[in-house]
Amino acid sequence: MRKVKKGLYTVVAGALAGMLMLSGCSKSETGAGNGEASEESSAPSIELNMTMMTESQNDTSEKEAWESIAQSYMDKNPGVTINMEVQNFGGVEQHRAWVTTQLIAGTAPDIFMTRRIWDHEDLNKGQLVDLTPYFKEPSAYLGDKSLEGTISPSVLAQLIGAQKQYASVPTYVDVVRVLYNKDLFTKAGIEKVPQTWNEFMDAQAKLKDSGVTPFAFPNSKPGDFNYSWTSRILTEELIANTYPELDVSGNGFIEINEYVRGVDQGLIDIEKSPYKDMFGIIKDWSQYWSKGYNGLDMNSSNDLFLRGEAAMIMRTSAQSKVMFESKARQFEMASFPLPYLTQDNHPDAAGKLMEIGGVPAGNLAIPATIPKEKLEAAIDFLRFTVSPEIQGSMADKLYRAPVTENADLPEKLAGFKFAGEQMKLNIYGGEVDKNVTENNQKLGQLFLDGKITQEKYISQLKKVMVDGVNKLMTTNDWNKENNYGITK
Incomplete structure (x- = not known):
């Protein structure tokens, strides 16, 4: 009872x-x-x-x-x-x-x-x-x-x-994947799952030419997650080579106080390359998203995908549950990691898959x-x-x-196995600074709509980031003299 x-x-x-x-x-x-x-x-x-x-x-x-x-x-x-x-x-x-x-x-x-x-x-x-x-x-x-x-x-x-x-104690791990409609891929002549960013963009061009929306990208609010995930994944692929100078403790992850140190000392500066270059890559990708994506939420993007009007969506394994179990789905579905940037896309690209998944959760x-x-x-x-x-x-x-x-x-989750290298910074994650997460998405909407320039977007976001770091330094008594509370 x-x-x-x-x-x-x-x-x-x-x-x-x-x-x-x-x-x-x-x-x-x-x-x-x-x-x-x-x-x-x-x-x-x-x-x-x-x-x-x-x-x-x-x-x-x-x-x-x-x-x-x-x-x-x-x-x-x-x-x-x-x-x-x-x-x-x-x-x-x-x-x-x-x-x-x-x-x-x-x-x-x-x-x-x-x-x-x-x-x-x-x-x-x-x-x-x-x-x-x-x-x-x-x-x-x-x-x-x-x-x-x-x-x-x-x-x-x-x-x-x-x-x-x-x-x-964690009870599960989160893994983010692109879910795709295999029937639509075949119809568009896409013979293999894209791995690199160029292959990904080429596949979406073919899907668009075939008459379907390549990607249902919900972006109505921070809780739609797709913009935050994308920002974090692509940023990590551009700055992975700088991990050693950020990971002072040497434990393999950039903790909050190491993030604070990086921002305070200018090692993490989103107004400089390669950090700032990520935003233009996202805007270029947005040409393949469903119309009105800034007003599209998770449930609506699910519907577009299940009806076969959009070929792809991005979800965690838990969020994929509704897709696997939906009676409305009349097509075969599979998943793959968000394809990675190479030096064809940016000279600082690590050229390898960085996983936002594999993170302890629950x-x-x-x-x-x-x-x-x-x-x-x-x-x-x-x-x-x-x-x-x-x-x-x-x-x-x-x-x-x-x-x-x-x-x-389980077989249904086979595509969610951890396949790349673990991300370390989590720069735009809500767990680090919710104000940065919210403003990244909201300012990002204006930028994608062409209502503000990339420079204004980044400068305003940086101010929020620096303000948050200053508050963390005050609250935790972190400063350069005490090495921001970092111990090796």
Whole structure:
């Protein structure tokens, strides 16, 4: 039975619609779970309050899946009750505002969903539980392996911060792909999937000549993501050769304080090449987008694609779910990474695929304010979400790519396997600075419409970027003298 009260979904014992059929597991080493329901359990009753975030307001499958995961955990651990609130925050910036407010007020639930690039910022402020020791302990859910021994090394490398600490546990990875209509490609005479940017542009010219819209590119708001993804991917392909001078800590990723250092010292300057040259490349590509793209949202672009009026769209694996399952789709569909720039396009191009995907997502964190008697159960649940049963069910039901090493993807997600090199900077990502993300998209609309020049677009965006960096420096007491808080 499920009680519903003002948006709060409290999961209690009993069968839930769509409940995952998961096998039992042996006793958890934390003592929170014993793997088998026992009426004689003497363990004290524990209530965990959780808040999960969904990407869609209309698709209930994610809410139902998380409710089922919670129910399955409670079936194995009858001394634990999970009260789960499932929210849709409407965008990255709203989600970040909620996390910040809850942590500052001391009202954060015992487990909540955050993002990788926020977790260490909050950990460094003393607002989260340091999960580092718990990453090293074995768990029955993980076949007596630890989180460090289960989660993919590439994911772990992105999770561990400059202080070599873990602040959250991811439940899936995001991978972005271009979905395409194979029938329309064949009709247009496109014989192979494009890999380079020139091949991509040539294919779109053929599609346009065949009478269809090459690309349905939603750009009505920052939450349509396509403009942000494209800005980030193409920028990384142009600046990949400068990674060594930006990655001061040497951990393989440009952390927020390294981004701050780069902007403050002029190493990251979007008014200079190659940063500024990315915008012209996007504008040139826009000739192949659907008409009225600045007023087109995700759902409308989905419809164009499903009706066969547009040959391509760009989505994450989870966002592709509606495409794979839609009864309206009457064509064969496949996917490929956004093609990469070569030196034919720009002399600074790295000439290789840079992946915006493979990023830890659905990260679960525990606030430092959690009562001590709840901590073991909360840690136990986090480990449970990375178990083979849960990772497999999330891939199958939600099209979420697993975080575990050597995990097998369902056939429908075969095209979402990580294929390139990991992006490191995330310059226009909402997790870094939501104001930069919003202004990049909004100013980008004006630029694409010809209402402002590229120079004005970039100068205004740079001001927002510098203002944001100055605020981060003030808030965190970062400066050149203390190396912006970066440790090697």
